[in-house]
Amino acid sequence: MENINQVSIIGAGTMGNGIAHVFAQNGFKVILIDINENFLKNGLENIKKNIDRQILKKQLKHSDKSSILSRIVTNNNLKDGVTSSRLVIEAATEDYNIKKKIFEEIDNYAPKNAILATNTSSISITKLAATTERPAQVIGMHFMNPVPIMKLVEVIKGFATSKSTVSTIIKTVTDLEKIAIEVKDYPGFTANRILLPMINEAIFSLFEGVAGVSEIDTVMKLGMAHPMGPLQLADFIGLDVCLSVLRVLQEGIGDDKYRPCPLLVNMVSAGRLGKKSGEGFYKYDQNSKDFSVSKQFE
Numbered sequence: 001m002e003n004i005n006q007v008s009i010i011g012a013g014t015m016g017n018g019i020a021h022v023f024a025q026n027g028f029k030v031i032l033i034d035i036n037e038n039f040l041k042n043g044l045e046n047i048k049k050n051i052d053r054q055i056l057k058k059q060l061k062h063s064d065k066s067s068i069l070s071r072i073v074t075n076n077n078l079k080d081g082v083t084s085s086r087l088v089i090e091a092a093t094e095d096y097n098i099k100k101k102i103f104e105e106i107d108n109y110a111p112k113n114a115i116l117a118t119n120t121s122s123i124s125i126t127k128l129a130a131t132t133e134r135p136a137q138v139i140g141m142h143f144m145n146p147v148p149i150m151k152l153v154e155v156i157k158g159f160a161t162s163k164s165t166v167s168t169i170i171k172t173v174t175d176l177e178k179i180a181i182e183v184k185d186y187p188g189f190t191a192n193r194i195l196l197p198m199i200n201e202a203i204f205s206l207f208e209g210v211a212g213v214s215e216i217d218t219v220m221k222l223g224m225a226h227p228m229g230p231l232q233l234a235d236f237i238g239l240d241v242c243l244s245v246l247r248v249l250q251e252g253i254g255d256d257k258y259r260p261c262p263l264l265v266n267m268v269s270a271g272r273l274g275k276k277s278g279e280g281f282y283k284y285d286q287n288s289k290d291f292s293v294s295k296q297f298e
Contacts, residue, residue, distance in 0.1 A: 004172050008033060008085040008110075010078065010102055012043030014276075015119055016091035018147025021047045024071040025064075025148075026176050032074050033081035040074045047072070050148050078102070082110045087172065089141060091119040094244045099123060100131050107132035115165055117141040121192050121241065122248040125158035125185045135160035139169050142189060145237065154189050155180045187252030188245060196245045199237075200261055202230035206281075206297065207263040213281050213297045231281040234264075235274030243268050 005028060009020050012034035020032045020043070034040045051068060054060040060068075075081035082088050088110050090102050099118060106116055115137045118128055129138035140156025153173045157166055166182065173180035183190045202216050211219070217229020234242050242264065249258040267273075267280065272294075274280030282291045 004086045004115075004168065005029060006031070006085045007087045007089060008082045009089045009091055010034070010081075010106070011091035011093075011119075012036075012039040012074075013091070014046075015143060015145060015147065017043035017046045018050075018145065019089060019091055019119065019143055020072055021050055021068070021148050022143075022176050022178075024068045025051075025060075028071065028175075030072045031081045031085060032072055033076070033078055034074075035076050035078070037076055040076065044069075044072070044074065050146075054148070078105055079109045082106050082114075085110065085114060087115050087117065089117045089119060094121060094123065094241050096123050096127070099128055103128050103131050103138075107134060113137075115139060115168060117169065119143055122188050122245040124187070124252070125156050125161065129158045129160055136162040137165050139165050140185070140189070141169060141173070142191065144191070151177075151179050152191070153178050153180050154191055155182045156185050156189055157182060158185050188249045192245050193249065196242060196249065197258060199230045199234045199242055200246055200258070200264070203234070203261040203264050206231065207261050213293045235280035235282055235284075237274070238276055239264060239272065239274045239280050240268050 007023050007028055008031040009016050010033045012032050016032065020030045024030045032040065032043060051060060051065050055062055055065065088106050090099060092098050092102055099120065103116060110116065116132065117139050119141055121142055125138060125140045129135035132138060135158065138158055139161050140154065142154035142156065144150035144152050155166065155169055155173065170180045188196060205211055205216055206213060213231050217231050220226045220229045243260050246258055246260040271277060272280050275284050278284055278286060279294055281294055281297060283294050284291045
């Protein structure tokens with residue numbers, strides 16, 4: 001088992017910049033890669049804001065900020081960004097074809113001994129590994145959002161993933177002061193196979209007029225001790241991501257109990273993706289933490 005001290009992360013969005021933040025905070029050198037310069041700029045700004053929040057909560061010292069940021073470099077060229085890292089983590093859009101293309105590229109450019117990981121929340125590790133010449137070194141690392149706060153990382157072993165690859169990644173997750181849970185490579189893994197049907201059922205309850213948005217979320221918060229209701233959580237995950245995962249579950253398991261609610265399909269088609277688009281089941285004020293039930297559901 002080798003120690004990893006440098007990681008390349010592909011994708012500077014919410015998950016990518018969160019993963020970069022956590023690695024840098026724990027002493028790793030990080031290369032954050034995205035073809036879009038604005039995404040890289042916004043990703044770094046989000047990392048700075050999250051560090052500032054940690055300082056306010058006395059989780060970090062003021063002096064930690066500069067040292068964490070000094071460990072992160074950005075690159076908009078995938079080839080240049082992965083050539084020297086022992087671990088490459090793909091954190092791009094939850095779309096198999098996009099991930100397949102990225103894996104084919106990093107397989108060509110990353111060092112031959114490098115581990116290739118994906119932050120996918122539902123797509124088959126085995127299927128992605130099969131697009132490379134190193135399936136034994138391909139693994140899933142499913143971080144939870146928000147990455148700097150959530151302790152869990154699902155470690156998903158593909159059909160051909162080696163024991164040494166699994167051991168190295170579990171040690172790396174431990175070095176990040178997170179908890180690694182090893183799961184098998186089946187649709188939705190464990191977290192989303194349980195979570196997304198619950199969210200989908202909440203959306204069906206709204207769609208069928210059983211209860212309103214705030215009522216559904218309040219029942220789950222007060223009755224089941226969930227910190228956030230399922231509809232608000234869906235907004236935070238992204239309704240497009242929820243739809244994608246449900247379709248993976250339905251296709252991969254072949255059971256219509258995973259069929260996405262028509263309301264969810266329509267909302268995604270209309271561009272109502274949740275917090276990231278400003279409106280989903282709730283409407284969000286991008287300049288504050290304020291939100292209210294979307295007028296469509298009042």
